[in-house]
Amino acid sequence: MLKELFANRVQPDNPSRLEGLFPQMNFDDAILFTAGSPAEELFPKEAIRQAYLDAMDLEGAHTFQYHTVSGPIELREKLAVRAQQKMQIENAKPENIMLTAGGQQGIDLIAKLLLNKGDGLVVEAPTYVGALSSFDMYEPSYHEVDLEPDGMNLDQLEEILKTNNIKMLYTVADFHNPGGVTMSIAKRKRLVELANQYNFIILEDTPYRDLRYVGEALPAIKHFDTEDRVVFLSSFSKVLMPTLRLGWMVASKQIIQRLYKLKEAADLEVPNITASAVNQYLEKNDLDEHIKQLIQVYSLKRQVMFDALQREMPEGVKATCPDGGFFTWLTVPDEINTTDLLYQSATPDAHIAYVPSKNFYAFKDHTNGMRLNFTGLTPDEINDGMHRLGEVLDKAMNNVAVK
Numbered sequence: 100m101l102k103e104l105f106a107n108r109v110q111p112d113n114p115s116r117l118e119g120l121f122p123q124m125n126f127d128d129a130i131l132f133t134a135g136s137p138a139e140e141l142f143p144k145e146a147i148r149q150a151y152l153d154a155m156d157l158e159g160a161h162t163f164q165y166h167t168v169s170g171p172i173e174l175r176e177k178l179a180v181r182a183q184q185k186m187q188i189e190n191a192k193p194e195n196i197m198l199t200a201g202g203q204q205g206i207d208l209i210a211k212l213l214l215n216k217g218d219g220l221v222v223e224a225p226t227y228v229g230a231l232s233s234f235d236m237y238e239p240s241y242h243e244v245d246l247e248p249d250g251m252n253l254d255q256l257e258e259i260l261k262t263n264n265i266k267m268l269y270t271v272a273d274f275h276n277p278g279g280v281t282m283s284i285a286k287r288k289r290l291v292e293l294a295n296q297y298n299f300i301i302l303e304d305t306p307y308r309d310l311r312y313v314g315e316a317l318p319a320i321k322h323f324d325t326e327d328r329v330v331f332l333s334s335f336s337k338v339l340m341p342t343l344r345l346g347w348m349v350a351s352k353q354i355i356q357r358l359y360k361l362k363e364a365a366d367l368e369v370p371n372i373t374a375s376a377v378n379q380y381l382e383k384n385d386l387d388e389h390i391k392q393l394i395q396v397y398s399l400k401r402q403v404m405f406d407a408l409q410r411e412m413p414e415g416v417k418a419t420c421p422d423g424g425f426f427t428w429l430t431v432p433d434e435i436n437t438t439d440l441l442y443q444s445a446t447p448d449a450h451i452a453y454v455p456s457k458n459f460y461a462f463k464d465h466t467n468g469m470r471l472n473f474t475g476l477t478p479d480e481i482n483d484g485m486h487r488l489g490e491v492l493d494k495a496m497n498n499v500a501v502k
């Protein structure tokens with residue numbers, strides 16, 4: 100009865116892309132390659148506990164009061180320096196930094212800032228499912244651009260730009276979720292040139308950027324920005340803890356001022372206790388030393404994953420070996436539908452789960468891929484899980500061959 104009162108965006112014919120994304124299994128030997136979870140044993144629990152205590156000691160009861168939408172200046176100063184030094188965004192100032200409730204809110208606010216119903220939005224194919232779930236709410240006209248080993252296909256993009264009015268482009272340029280690939284410097288430069296030429300905003304989403312296992316960091320796309328068209332978005336979720344729900348972006352003052360209006364309307368401000376605690380953490384600890392530890396453990400897991408894939412996957416299955424980040428992407432023969440495979444054999448028989456490719460495409464029409472996370476599992480789990488996945492795929496591919 101209430102159904103007709105609900106807005107179109109939550110009607111059953113518009114199901115959430117995140118609902119049911121991670122199937123739960125009640126098997127003792129279940130192995131989940133699904134979520135983009137950091138390894139819990141690497142959370143800096145003691146340092147964060149101390150940082151919260153320090154934040155409380157500093158301001159007493161006032162810590163718990165309403166503060167401002169912009170959050171502590173001390174934290175924004177530190178992030179501006181980080182943007183300059185680590186991302187090569189040389190002109191980042193504290194007034195260009197905005198704090199958000201995780202990177203996810205940054206994505207949502209930028210979409211809200213730019214998109215009227217039907218406006219042109221370019222996404223990579225595949226792309227981050229959480230971004231699609233947010234974009235859906237603004238009912239854009241999606242345009243997909245294929246992902247290549249060196250980032251999105253810019254020739255395809257230019258064809259779209261010639262014939263469509265595009266307002267916004269969303270990219271995960273470093274260690275793509277889910278694709279695992281990184282955009283080359285040449286493409287970063289050309290993408291900004293195209294944005295200038297065709298008048299659109301680039302949202303550069305980089306939660307995995309600091310987690311590089313091979314090679315040297317590339318300048319952010321925002322480094323090449325000449326007309327304030329790039330919004331750089333980062334998060335503490337993957338390098339500290341997801342529960343902090345603290346993201347940050349670098350953008351022009353013109354953009355930030357409008358985003359503050361939207362953030363105030365949504366949730367007034369970032370929780371001061373968290374922002375202040377993270378500021379204390381950064382003051383008393385070396386975040387980059389902590390990141391080095393993460394890199395050590397994750398790069399080992401990546402290698403275990405890559406070796407297991409080489410060993411266990413049947414011929415005809417291709418995997419990306421990312422230079423950083425959390426995910427590898429598997430492409431299986433066209434005849435295999437990875438959503439069906441998940442529910443018909445991977446979970447019930449092999450007790451393993453992955454995220455099927457369909458979920459990562461705006462138009463949900465790619466069914467022969469899957470995303471596998473490797474950071475949240477132990478090396479034994481990775482080896483065991485890949486052995487089981489190899490068997491599942493082998494069987495499915497043989498069945499197809501027999502038919």
Ligand SMILES: Cc1ncc(COP(=O)(O)O)c(C=O)c1O
Pocket residue numbers: 135200201202203204227229271276304306333334335336341345346
């Ligand atoms: C590409 C990408 N962007 C944004 C997010 C959102 O992260 P958070 O809101 O925890 O910062 C994620 C989380 O997995 C992600 O993979």
